[in-house]
Amino acid sequence: EAGVTQFPSHSVIEKGQTVTLRCDPISGHDNLYWYRRVMGKEIKFLLHFVKESKQDESGMPNNRFLAERTGGTYSTLKVQPAELEDSGVYFCASSPMDRGPAGELFFGEGSRLTVL
Amino acid sequence: AQKVTQAQTEISVVEKEDVTLDCVYETRDTTYYLFWYKQPPSGELVFLIRRNSFDEQNEISGRYSWNFQKSTSSFNFTITASQVVDSAVYFCALSGPGTSYGKLTFGQGTILTVHP
Secondary structure (H helix, E strand, O other): OOOOEEEOOEEEEOOOOOEEEEEEOOOOOOEEEEEEEOOOOOEEEEEEEEOOEEEEOOOOOOOOEEEEOHHHOOEEEEEOOOOHHHOEEEEEEEEOHHHOOOOOOEEOOOEEEEEO | OOEEEOOOOEEEEEOOOOEEEOOEEEOOOOOOEEEEEEEOOOOOOEEEEEEEOOOOOOEEEOOEEEEEEHHHOEEEEEEOOOOHHHOEEEEEEEEOOOOOOOOOEEOOOEEEEEEO
């Protein structure tokens, strides 16, 4: 069974440009989460999808970030326009619905974003 | 608000030594879950353990053991007879009721280096 895959693994862009990160969760996992770790800080929650619906987007930093999960499968996280403080590692995680209220999350390897 | 503190930023030990990673948490919830995740060099976070707030029994899994003490709000992780393969970043995390138990609050992580 394939794990959570994220693309690209590393992206370097100029301030003001746009970047789109993609996450493919484990097949059949209805829950999909985005997290972010900026340099030297904690990993922080961004948002949670249940299938194609945004369940909780309280962690999204501002309206430059847009997450979608069309069809309830893969998800994209777009940053437009990117700022220096957006640099960090963006993690995607997924979990099935039938693991109870606190099932383990399966994380991808992360997408490292560097904004110059 | 929830908070997780991992006071040890980095720990360095020699193979076969025992090592304990500390985790202290803050929450107003009476029902919550505590987690430990391991981040090897490949980058993905790997689930190690989940504990709910009503289960204070310590747990042992091979060389790993966890000590949960509600009285001190701590959930410490001990590796016995450490090995080089244990070198990784270890994260303690907390989740509570609400929209999703998958919304984790992470500590800053402890970098563990095990030298041969």
